[in-house]
Amino acid sequence: MSRLTRRSFLVTGIAAGAVASVPAAALADPGTATESAASLASRGLRSDPFMLGVASGDPDSDGFVIWTRLAPQPLAEDGLGGMPDRPFPVQWQVYGDAAGHRVVRRGVAMATTEWGHSVHVELDGLSSDREYWYRFKVGPYVSPMGRARTAPHVLSYGSGLAMAFVSCAQYEHGYFTSYRRLAEEHPDLVLHLGDYQYEYTKDTYTIPGGNVRDHEGPETETLANYRQRHAQYKADPDLQAAHAAAPWLVVWDDHEVDNNWADEVPEKPEVPQPNFLARREAAFRAYYENMPLRRGSIPRGIDMQLYRRVRWGRLATFHMLDTRQYRNDQGCGDGYRDCPEAVDPARSITGDAQERWLLDGFRQSRAQWDIIGQQVFFAQRDNNAGPAKITSQDAWDGYVASRQRITQGWVDAEVRNPVVLTGDVHAHWASDLKLDYDDPTTRTVGSELVASSITTGGDGRDSDPATHPFLTINPHLKFYNNQRGYVVTRIEREQLTADFKVLPQVTQAGAAAHTKATFVIEDRVPGVQQTYLRPLDPSAARTPEPTADQRIQETVDWETKRP
Known part of the structure; x- marks a missing residue:
């Protein structure tokens, strides 16, 4: 021994x-x-x-x-x-x-x-x-x-890594069957990219047809509230199975504290909330208590060190970000806007210290794959085909200069294979990353993979990805699916393979998961390449497809998350 x-x-x-x-x-x-x-x-x-x-x-x-x-x-x-x-x-x-x-x-x-x-x-x-x-x-x-x-030795590539990532598990909107199916994949590592739990009291954030189960207790504001809510989620057997299956890397997004919070600013700053910092402190403490985090993340008052770097030998370096605690408040009242504040070079989604830490990590990295685990959509998503640029101010689109500095940083550092992993938006996406999104002929410099929600939004709907107008307006966006699920990847020296897993329903427990699409990122070839797409479910095909305007509005409503 x-x-x-x-x-x-x-x-x-x-x-x-x-x-x-x-x-x-x-x-x-x-x-x-x-x-x-x-x-x-x-x-x-x-x-x-x-x-x-x-x-x-x-x-x-x-x-x-x-x-x-x-x-x-x-x-x-x-x-x-x-x-x-x-x-x-x-x-x-x-x-x-x-x-x-x-x-x-x-x-x-x-x-x-x-x-x-x-x-x-x-x-x-x-x-x-x-x-x-x-x-x-x-x-x-x-x-x-x-x-x-354990990870491979720092000088070893190991035999490959089976990594899965997830986000957005609203307990009331469905059953956590996706967590059970994820456990059955036997991953080596799981990344949770935020919205592990939701703060609302029951019947506040509802889906069409009504929620399938209820939150206990009031909206989470005190330490007792957050502890109770975390316990309700952790008591779910499907979530327990996923935790027991493999080690996790966790970062939060907004609902672990308050919808769309930013640094010391609550969701609705126009409404006096003198106790918001006490609420933030309570939420941070409960988060640490309920997550498998190292001592470096023990909260100190209203502060908690959550961004960190985890190395999987020479194969991969995971740069886990915190895009909530240090960001400037969202511009133009939040939401989808044509917002001049979005291009203000002084604004940051990471804060200066975290940005320097990330850029320094790029310069020092010798990994085959540099993987950025973070919360909100990274690539540009303009929902307007005209000259106005209508983008989400809660995502990196609301912090264009911040995104530009970080993208330029990995280009200047000659990072071998930069890949951004994202949650938050309750749908599967895959995209190429650019230095100039307004010129589709410019070279691709990275890749983004986005996981749908575990439950948030209810069952969703299968559809033909090509019918979504976002993909027409933004040619660097390559895939979209609006069902619930998770993403399973296989990371090897030569390529990263991503299977977008979906469930036909979450409002009833026990559904099987299947692969909707598979994308490959090849070593030293930035950008995503689709290798498999499952045809549209015949039962879904009988439902008339929404118009382009309806699809845009559906996506905006889906992500706004405002009860």
């Missing part, structure tokens, strides 16, 4: 960020009760506390984070999940086999009230480029088993 290393586990609560180790010999096997149920009941813990499952995240070449949060009653209104107001020691073990026979690490972390009884254990000293399994134990209660894995 390998000895514990200096980063063996993180104690969250007693002293956030403190590290401690426990001799392995002092710990019992998780199958053996070290404290009886009766003893735990006398201290207020009377039932299984692992109702929120387990998760791992932020892998590197010799370790990763493993996470759980104790909550025997996830929907408790006080946000404490039914846990007594006292610390509980949580045993953890990491295994070299799926059966849990070969223990390679073990220790104890304290789950405390201060941090929502969450546990974040950081591991290092493990072998590179291999699978591990893990679980937790409190008294006689044992958590489900989770699977994690």
Whole structure:
């Protein structure tokens, strides 16, 4: 049995960020009760506390984070999940086999009230480029088993990477079947690009025909609210399956706090909201408590370091961005506008420090693939065929100079294969990236892949991508589909292959997923190349296609997200 290393586990609560180790010999096997149920009941813990499952995240070449949060009653209104107001020691073990026979690490972390009884254990000293399994134990209660894995050695390309990415899971709009299907793909890594949970009270953000299930509690504004809402989502078995299947890299978008928030500005700044910064602080704290993040992301008041860089050996570098916390407020009242503020060179969606960090990362990168994991649409999307440019001010179109500096940055750094991954817009898209979108003859300098929502917007509709006017107005846009789903990629030295997975419905549970389209990005050939497109579903073909104006308005309404 390998000895514990200096980063063996993180104690969250007693002293956030403190590290401690426990001799392995002092710990019992998780199958053996070290404290009886009766003893735990006398201290207020009377039932299984692992109702929120387990998760791992932020892998590197010799370790990763493993996470759980104790909550025997996830929907408790006080946000404490039914846990007594006292610390509980949580045993953890990491295994070299799926059966849990070969223990390679073990220790104890304290789950405390201060941090929502969450546990974040950081591991290092493990072998590179291999699978591990893990679980937790409190008294006689044992958590489900989770699977994690380490990245290849920093000088190795490894044997390829199966990576999936997702976003936008509105609990009320459908069932999380996409998460279940994603788990069944057996990915090595999952990226969640924002809108992990939604802040609305029930019946505020509805779909045609009515929501299929309800949020518990009021709109999230307090720490108790956010903890309760995260717990409601985490209690979903399909989401638990996806977390247990592979390590995740997570970043937020807007709904983890408040729709379309920007830095210290709420969605509706014209309405006095003196408690918005307290709301932001509560949302950040709950986000950390409920995600498999390293100690570097422990929030400090209203600030939280979420942008970071994760390397998958020599094969890929993931630059995970935060386009909410540091942005200038959206221009011209937000929404789709012909907005002069969009081209103001002083405006930024990343903030100056994050922009410098990203450009420096491009200059230093020696990866085969540089992948930018971020929240909102990167390529230009003009919805007006005339001279006016009508674009979303919530996306990079609202920060044109910021986009130009970053695109020019990877061109100047001669980044080998820049790929932008995006969520937010509740539909699948694929596009070429340009330095000058107004001249379609200019060379392509990168690629963007956009994942549809897990549930947000309800079932959606299959359609012929070529009928969407956005693709005619913007020739660099190559694909569109308005069904729910996720994207599965296979990253190898020679190419990146992306399968756009869709489900025919999410308002009923259990649908099968299929590949709607496949795109390939070849090494040193920027831009997306379609290699497969599934024909239009015959049942969908019987429904008359909307007009071009209706399709544009549908897309605008879909993305505005304003109840």
